[in-house]
Amino acid sequence: MKTILVILFMFPAIMTKAQSAAADTVANRMAQKMKDSLSLTDTQQQQVYQVNLQLHLLKMSRRQQYAGTDSLRYHIQRVENMRDSLYRIIISDEKYQLYLEKKRNIINNN
Numbered sequence: 001m002k003t004i005l006v007i008l009f010m011f012p013a014i015m016t017k018a019q020s021a022a023a024d025t026v027a028n029r030m031a032q033k034m035k036d037s038l039s040l041t042d043t044q045q046q047q048v049y050q051v052n053l054q055l056h057l058l059k060m061s062r063r064q065q066y067a068g069t070d071s072l073r074y075h076i077q078r079v080e081n082m083r084d085s086l087y088r089i090i091i092s093d094e095k096y097q098l099y100l101e102k103k104r105n106i107i108n109n110n
Contacts, residue, residue: 027052
């Protein structure tokens, strides 16, 4: 009986840690892809990683906050719409234009 209670109390902590690890993995993968495709410096890669991590965590927060509502998609998209403006601060104009071009190609399946 004690074992079951311990597991029940530890489950939320385990899930939170797993979500955090997933957020870290996603943010790191995106930053590495951007570094490779845009020739970012290590500092820029770290800044992009931090932006991606914060956006991922913010989206997870919105998913919990608006779960089961019609406005969930709207709130997730609002978070996602911040990405480009945050990237623009980090990377040079030339690399930012290249980023936008690559993004358009992905969206348009070219």
